[in-house]
Amino acid sequence: MGVASPGFTSLNGWYFMVNESVFIILIAVGMTVVLIVGGIDLSVGSGMAVAAALSGQLLLDGVPMALVFVIVLLVGVAVGLVNGLLITYVGIPDFIATLAMLTALRGVLLIWTQGNPVLGYVTHAYGVIGGSTKIAPYLTVPMLLTLAVAIAGSVLLRYTVLGRHIHAVGGDGDAAVLMGVRAKRVKIACYVISGVLAALSGILLAGYLSQVSPGTTASGYELMAVAAAVLGGASLSGGRGSVFGACLGAIALTVITNLLSWWNVNPNWSDVLVGVLILLAALLQRAGVIVATRGGQTKRPRLADPQPVTRAPQSV
Amino acid sequence: MTLAETHEEAVVQVSHISKRFPGVLALDDVTFAIEHGEVLALVGENGAGKSTLVKILSGIYRPDSGVVSLNGVETHLASAHDAQMRGITTIFQETTLIPDFDAMENIFLGRELRMKLGRTRGPFLAEREMRDAVRILYRDFVSDEADLDRPVREIGALRQKVVEVLRGLAFESSVVIMDEPTAPLSDRERNALFVSIRALKARGVAVLLVTHRLEELLEIADRAVVLRDGRYIASVDPREAGIPRLVHLMVGRDVDSVVPSAAMTEQTYPEEAVLAVNNLQRRGVLRDITFNLKGGEILGVAGMAGSGNSELARALVGMDRIDSGEILRDGRPVRIRSPKDAIRHGIALVPEERKTQGIFGGLSVAKNISAAALRYVTRGRCVIDERRERAIAEDYVSRLHIRPPDVTREMRHLSGGNQQKALIARYLLAGSQILVVSEPTQGIDVGAKSDVYGLIFDHVNSGGAAIVVSSELNDLTRVSDRILVIPDGGVAGEVRGGRGRQLSHGDYGVLEEAVLRLAVAAA
Ligand SMILES: Nc1ncnc2c1ncn2[C@@H]1O[C@H](COP(=O)(O)OP(=O)(O)OP(=O)(O)O)[C@@H](O)[C@H]1O
Ligand SMILES: [Mg+2]
Numbered sequence: 001m002g003v004a005s006p007g008f009t010s011l012n013g014w015y016f017m018v019n020e021s022v023f024i025i026l027i028a029v030g031m032t033v034v035l036i037v038g039g040i041d042l043s044v045g046s047g048m049a050v051a052a053a054l055s056g057q058l059l060l061d062g063v064p065m066a067l068v069f070v071i072v073l074l075v076g077v078a079v080g081l082v083n084g085l086l087i088t089y090v091g092i093p094d095f096i097a098t099l100a101m102l103t104a105l106r107g108v109l110l111i112w113t114q115g116n117p118v119l120g121y122v123t124h125a126y127g128v129i130g131g132s133t134k135i136a137p138y139l140t141v142p143m144l145l146t147l148a149v150a151i152a153g154s155v156l157l158r159y160t161v162l163g164r165h166i167h168a169v170g171g172d173g174d175a176a177v178l179m180g181v182r183a184k185r186v187k188i189a190c191y192v193i194s195g196v197l198a199a200l201s202g203i204l205l206a207g208y209l210s211q212v213s214p215g216t217t218a219s220g221y222e223l224m225a226v227a228a229a230v231l232g233g234a235s236l237s238g239g240r241g242s243v244f245g246a247c248l249g250a251i252a253l254t255v256i257t258n259l260l261s262w263w264n265v266n267p268n269w270s271d272v273l274v275g276v277l278i279l280l281a282a283l284l285q286r287a288g289v290i291v292a293t294r295g296g297q298t299k300r301p302r303l304a305d306p307q308p309v310t311r312a313p314q315s316v
Numbered sequence: 317m318t319l320a321e322t323h324e325e326a327v328v329q330v331s332h333i334s335k336r337f338p339g340v341l342a343l344d345d346v347t348f349a350i351e352h353g354e355v356l357a358l359v360g361e362n363g364a365g366k367s368t369l370v371k372i373l374s375g376i377y378r379p380d381s382g383v384v385s386l387n388g389v390e391t392h393l394a395s396a397h398d399a400q401m402r403g404i405t406t407i408f409q410e411t412t413l414i415p416d417f418d419a420m421e422n423i424f425l426g427r428e429l430r431m432k433l434g435r436t437r438g439p440f441l442a443e444r445e446m447r448d449a450v451r452i453l454y455r456d457f458v459s460d461e462a463d464l465d466r467p468v469r470e471i472g473a474l475r476q477k478v479v480e481v482l483r484g485l486a487f488e489s490s491v492v493i494m495d496e497p498t499a500p501l502s503d504r505e506r507n508a509l510f511v512s513i514r515a516l517k518a519r520g521v522a523v524l525l526v527t528h529r530l531e532e533l534l535e536i537a538d539r540a541v542v543l544r545d546g547r548y549i550a551s552v553d554p555r556e557a558g559i560p561r562l563v564h565l566m567v568g569r570d571v572d573s574v575v576p577s578a579a580m581t582e583q584t585y586p587e588e589a590v591l592a593v594n595n596l597q598r599r600g601v602l603r604d605i606t607f608n609l610k611g612g613e614i615l616g617v618a619g620m621a622g623s624g625n626s627e628l629a630r631a632l633v634g635m636d637r638i639d640s641g642e643i644l645r646d647g648r649p650v651r652i653r654s655p656k657d658a659i660r661h662g663i664a665l666v667p668e669e670r671k672t673q674g675i676f677g678g679l680s681v682a683k684n685i686s687a688a689a690l691r692y693v694t695r696g697r698c699v700i701d702e703r704r705e706r707a708i709a710e711d712y713v714s715r716l717h718i719r720p721p722d723v724t725r726e727m728r729h730l731s732g733g734n735q736q737k738a739l740i741a742r743y744l745l746a747g748s749q750i751l752v753v754s755e756p757t758q759g760i761d762v763g764a765k766s767d768v769y770g771l772i773f774d775h776v777n778s779g780g781a782a783i784v785v786s787s788e789l790n791d792l793t794r795v796s797d798r799i800l801v802i803p804d805g806g807v808a809g810e811v812r813g814g815r816g817r818q819l820s821h822g823d824y825g826v827l828e829e830a831v832l833r834l835a836v837a838a839a
Contacts, residue, residue, distance in 0.1 A: 160439045161428045168425055171414040178376065178412045179483075180400040180426030239416050 015138045019131055021254035022146040023048070023208075026201035027221060028228035028246040029153045030194030035229050036157065037190040038170040038238030039087065039094035044198040045221035046105035047079050051202025052212045053109055056118035065125065073199050079105070080195025084188030102222065109214045119211040130207020142204045146247075149197065153243040166190060170238030220271075227274050228253055231281045253277070325388030327352050327490050327522045328373065328404075333382035335368055335546075337729065340720055342368040344546040345382070350491060353520040355513060357533045357554065360543035360566050361761040362733030363719040366526045367409050369543070370495045373524070374406040375399035386490075400426060403490035407480050407497050409526070409732045409759070415469035420450040422468055423483045453482045456508045472626075473500045473668060481505075485512050492516060493524045496732070498532060499759045500668075502787050510536050528733070528761050529788075530559045542566055567763045588647065590781050591663070591750055593632070596641035601627045603806035605641070609750065609781050614772065616796030616813055617785040618831050626668050628802065629754045629785050633658035633665040664748035666740060668755045668785075674739065677728030681718065681738050682709035684727045688746040712741035716767045733759050737768065744771050751775060751782045757791060769795050793827040801834040808838035 027044040034041045051072045058068040079101065086097040127133045131140035157163040168176040169183045177183050206212055230236065231252060232245025253274060260270045326349035335343040343365045350356050358366050371377045373384065375393035383390050386402060393399045399406070413422045429445045430437035447464075454464065457478050463471050468479055477500045484492050498506050513523050513536055525537065533540055533554035540557075542549040542565040550565050557565075589608035596605040605628060609615050617628060630636040632643070634652040643650055645661050652658050655665065667674075676684055686693045686705045693705040709723040716737040718730070727735060736759050743751070753772065757765045772782050772795070786792045792799055796813030811830045814823070 159441055161430060161441060162439065164421065164425070164428060164441060168414045168417065168421075171416045175412045175414055176425070178374075178396050178406075178408055179414075179422075180397045182395070182397050239414075 011138060017254050017258050018143065018251065019140055020258070021251045022131070022142045023201045023205050023218075024221060024224050024228055024250040024254065025146050025247050026149060026197050026204075027194070027225040028232070028250045029149055029243050030197035031222075031225040032229045032232065032234050032241040032243055032246045033153065033157070033166065034094075034190050034194045035226075035234040035236060036170045036239060036241040037166045037187050038173060039187065039190065040098065040226065040236070041083065041191060041194045042095065042098040042222045043079060043083060043101035043105060044194060044201075044225055045218045045223075046102045046109070047076060047195060047198035048202035048205060048218035048221060049212070049214065050079075050105050050109050051076060051199040052206035052209070052217055053113060053118045053214060055203050055206045056121040056212050057113075059121040059123075059126070060118070065123075069203055072203055073196055076196040076199025076202075077192055078195070079198070080192035081188065083195065084191035087191070088184035088187050106214075106219075113214040115214055117211050117213045118206075122207065122210040126207040127210070128207075130204050130209070132208050132210065142208070145200070145204070149200075150243055150247050157241075157243060162186065162189060167239055170240075172239075224250070224253055224274065227278045227281075230278055230285075233285070235285060236282075249281075325385075326350060327387060328524075329385040329388070330369070330373070331383050331385065333369070333372060333379045333384070335365075335372065335377060335379050339722070339725070340546075342546050343372075343379070346543070346546070346548045347382075348541050348548060348551060350522045350524055352490075352522055353517050355517055355523045355525060355536055355538050357537035357540040358524060358526045358543065359528075359530070359533070359540055359562065360549075361719075362737070362759075362764055363731040364543040364566070365546040366543060367495055367731060368546075370406065370408070370493055370524070370526065373399070373491075373493060374404060374408075397426065403488075404493065405484050405487060405489040405491070406493040407484040407495060409495035411473070411476055411480070413468050413476055413479060416467050418467055419454070419464050419479045419482070420446050422479050423450055423453070423486050425483075427487055449486065450482070453486055456511065457482065457505055474502065474505070477501055478505055481509055481512075485516070489521060491522045491524065495526045496528065496759055497525070498527055498529060500755070506532075528759060530554075530562055530762065531790075533562070534559070544568060563762050566761070589644070590646055592644040592647070594642040594644070596628075596631065596643070597639045598627065598631055598636060599639050601636075601805055602631060602638075605802070605807055607800055607807065607810075609783060611779060611781055612776050613781050613797045614776055614795060614813075614815055615781075615783045616792040616799040617783060618787075618789055618792055618799050618801050618835070626754050626785060627805075629665055629668070629752045629783070632752055632783070633663055635665070659748060662749040664743060664746055664751055666743040666751060666753040666756065668758070674742075675727055675735055677726065679727055680724045681713065681727055681730065682706050682723040684738050685709040685712055685723075685741045685745060688742050692745070708745065709741075712738075712745065715771065716741060717764055733761055733764065736760055737764060740768055740771070744775060747775075747780075749780050751780060752785070753782060754785045756784060756786065757788060765791065789828050789831060790824075793824050793831070799827075799831055801831050801838075803835035803838045806838070809834040 027048065030044065031041060054075060055068055055072050058071065059065065063071075083098055083101055086092045087094050124133070128135060129141050131142035134140055157166065165176070165181050165186045168179070168181055169186050173183055202218065205218060209217070228249035229241060229246045231249030232242050232247070234241030234246065256273060256277070257270045260273065261267060328350040330349070331347050333343050333346045334341070346365070346369065358369065360366055368377065372379050373393070375395045375398050384393060385391060391402065393402070414425065417425065424446050429442040431440040431442045433440070450464065463475055468476050477497065481494070481497055484494060497509060501509065513525070516523055527533070537554050539551055540554045540562060541551050542562065544566060552562070552565070554562060588610070590611045592608040594606050596602055607615070627636060631638050632652070634654045634657050637653070643652055645663075650661050652661065652663070658664065674687075676687065682705050686708060690700065693701055693708065695701045706723055712718070713721050713723055718734050718737050727738065730738065740756060751772070756768050756772065760768060769791070772784065776782055784792065784796060792813070794814050797815050799811045799813050801808045801811065811827060811834065814827060
C-alpha cells in the first residue's frame with residue numbers, strides 16, 4: 001500500500017488513537033482481573049452501552065451530573081454483583097452467566113429506548129469529561145482517569161491481600177478454599193470491579209460520542225477487552241495476567257483497527273485480524289513468550305532475629 | 317489462648333459423628349477428644365475414615381450427625397476459613413498449594429501480614445516481614461534457600477510438603493491437624509517436624525497426627541486413636557501397646573510381616589544383566605552411577621529422599637536428561653531420551669508423585685487401572701471391551717484390597733491410600749519387563765504394604781525385574797536382593813538384601829545398620 005498512514009507520522013494521529021483506546025483499556029483492566037481469578041466477563045460491552053445510555057437519559061431528565069455518575073456507577077456495581085452471585089452461589093459457569101447478562105442488558109436497553117438513540121445531552125463539561133475536548137495539548141480527562149485506573153489495578157493485583165487472593169483462586173480454586181481463602185467473595189469482588197469499570201467506561205464514552213445508539217454502541221467491546229488482556233499476557237485458564245500488558249494490548253488493537261480503516265480495508269477484516277491476533281497471542285503464551293508473571297518479588301532481604309512463630313493476624 | 321488458662325474442657329471434642337458418602341458409611345458414631353498440649357495420633361487402614369474426620373474438623377465436610385465442640389462449646393465449622401480463624405490449622409493429605417506461588421506466598425495465603433497504615437493494618441501486603449519470617453521457619457527444614465523464591469510447582473513433592481508443614485507451623489493455633497505429613501518426607505525433614513511438634517506441645521498446642529508409619533507413634537505420640545471401617549475402636553498409649561497390638565487393632569487380625577511368604581524361597585539368577593548402567597552422570601544430581609540388574613531380581617535403592625534416588629529413577633526412564641554414561645539393555649547399548657523410549661525398551665516408572673501424575677478423578681477405578689494398558693482391553697484395536705476392563709480391574713482390586721471393592725466408583729471418591737494402590741495397579745498392568753518403582757508404599761497401610769510387594773514379587777517371579785527406590789529402609793532390607801546405597805547422588809556401596817534368605821529380626825537390623833553406615837561415611 002503506497003498510502004502513508006498519518007497515524008504513525010504525527011503526534012496528532014497517536015493522540016487520536018490513544019484517546020480512542022481508553023474505553024477499551026478501562027474494560028480490559030477489569031477483564032484482566034476477572035481472567036486472573038479464572039473467570040471471564042462477557043457482559044462488559046452491554047454494560048458500557050447501558051451505562052452510556054443511562055447517563056445521557058438521566059442528564060436529559062435534569063438530574064445533576066455528579067448524581068448521574070454515582071447512580072450509573074452503582075448500576076455497574078449491581079451488574080457485577082449479579083454476575084458474581086450467579087457464578088459463585090447459584091453455580092452457573094462464568095461464560096454462561098455473563099453471556100446471559102450480555103444479551104439481557106442489551107435487550108433491556110433496546111426495550112427501554114425503543115431502539116431510539118439517546119442524544120442531545122452533551123454539555124461542554126461532559127465533553128471535557130468524555131475527552132472530546134482536550135484539557136491540555138494531547139491530554140484529556142479519560143486519559144488521566146485511565147492512567148489512574150491502570151495504576152490502581154496494578155497496585156491492587158501486586159501489593160494487596162485481595163490481589164494475592166485473586167491470583168490464588170485463579171491458580172487453584174480448590175486449594176485456595178482449603179487454605180482458608182474465601183474464594184466466593186474474591187470472585188464476586190472481581191466481577192464488581194469489572195462491572196464498575198464498564199460503567200465508568202460507558203459514562204466516558206457517552207460524553208465522547210455525544211450520542212448513544214442502543215443497538216450498536218460498544219457492541220463487541222467485550223471481545224476486544226478479552227483480546228487486549230490475552231495479548232497482554234493474561235491466561236484464560238486463570239492465575240496470570242498483567243494490567244499494563246492489557247493496556248498495551250488495547251492500544252495495539254486500536255492502532256490496528258485504525259490502520260486498516262485508513263487503508264480503506266473493509267472493517268469486517270479487522271474483526272478477522274483481531275481473531276487471528278488472539279490466536280497468535282495464545283500460541284505465544286503456550287510457547288512461553290508472553291507470559292505475565294506476578295513480579296514484585298523482593299530481593300533477598302536481610303535475615304531477621306530468630307523469632308520462631310508469627311502471630312496469626314486478627315480475623316478480618 | 318495461653319497455658320495459664322485452666323483447661324477443664326478438651327480443646328476438641330468429637331461426639332457421635334457420622335458421615336455417609338454414596339455407598340459408604342465413612343464415619344460411624346465416632347466419639348473422642350483431643351486434650352490441650354497432646355499429640356494424638358489417628359491411625360487406621362486405608363479408607364478407615366481418617367481424612368474424612370480431618371476434613372470435618374477443618375470445616376470442609378459437615379457431619380450427617382453428631383457435634384464438634386471446641387473448648388467445651390458446641391461449634392458449627394462453616395468453612396475452612398472459619399476453622400482456621402478458630403485456631404484449627406490443617407495440613408491436608410493431598411498437596412494443597414497454589415502451584416504458581418512461591419513458598420512464602422503459599423505459607424501466608426489466607427493469613428497474610430499487612431503493612432501498618434497509621435495505627436491499624438491496611439490492605440497492603442507486608443512482603444518483607446513475611447519473607448523474613450519464612451526464612452527463619454525454613455532454616456530448620458532445608459539447607460537450600462534457593463527454593464524460597466521459586467514457584468512451588470518446580471520444587472518437587474518433598475519440598476512441597478515442607479512448605480505445607482511450615483504453613484501449619486507458622487501461626488499460633490490451638491490445634492494443628494496433620495494428615496500424613498511424613499509420607500513424602502525424608503528422615504531429616506521428619507526429625508525437624510518432630511522437633512517442631514514437641515515445641516508446639518510445650519506451648520500447649522494440641523496436634524492431631526495421621527500416619528501409616530507406626531514406628532513414628534512410639535517416637536512422638538502421647539496417645540493413638542484407632543479407627544476401623546469408620547468406627548472408633550480404641551484409644552491406647554502406643555508405647556504401652558506396641559506396634560503389633562496397634563496393627564491388630566487397626567486391621568482386626570494379626571499381620572506379621574510386610575514381606576509375603578512366597579518370597580521366602582531361595583532364588584537363582586541368570587548371569588546376564590537385563591539392565592546395566594555405566595557411569596551415569598547428571599550434573600549436580602547424579603555422579604558416576606554404575607550398577608546392573610538381573611532378570612528376576614529386585615534391586616533396592618536407598619538414600620535420603622531428595623538426595624538423588626528419585627532423580628535416578630527419573631533419569632533411567634528418560635524424564636530427566638543425562639549428561640553422560642551408558643545404559644545397556646540385555647547387553648546392548650540403548651538411548652533413552654524420553655519415557656516413550658524407555659517403554660519401547662521395556663522400562664517403566666511407577667512415579668513417586670502419583671497423586672499429581674495421573675489420577676483421572678472423574679473416571680472409574682477400572683478406567684484408571686487400564687489407562688496405560690488399553691491394548692489389553694480393546695477389541696479390534698479400538699473398541700474398549702468394558703467387561704474385560706472390569707474383570708482385569710477387579711482382579712487387582714481384590715489382590716490389593718482396594719476399598720470399597722467397587723471398580724465402577726469414581727477415582728476421586730477413593731481414600732488417598734486406595735488411590736495409590738489403584739495407580740500402582742495401573743503401572744503393574746502396563747507390564748514393562750523392568751519396573752522402576754519409586755516409593756511404592758507411601759501412604760499405604762501396613763496390611764496393604766505386603767499386597768503391593770506381593771505384586772512386585774509376582775512381577776519378578778514371572779521373568780521381570782524391578783528397581784525399588786524407597787526411603788523406608790525397614791522394608792527395603794526385606795524386599796530387595798541387593799541394596800544400592802546412594803546417599804548424595806553417587807553410589808556409596810552395595811549391601812546384600814534379605815529377599816529369599818531366612819533372616820531374623822536382628823539380622824535385618826544389621827543390614828539396616830550397614831546401609832546407614834555406608835550412607836553416613838559418604839556424607
Ligand atoms: N468425597 C467422597 N465421596 C465419596 N466417598 C468418599 C469421599 N471421601 C471419602 N470417601 C470414602 O470414605 C471412606 C473413608 O475415606 P477416607 O479418605 O476418610 O480414608 P482414610 O482413612 O483417610 O484413608 P487413607 O489412609 O487411604 O488416606 C472411603 O471408603 C472412601 O472411599
Ligand atoms: Mg486419608
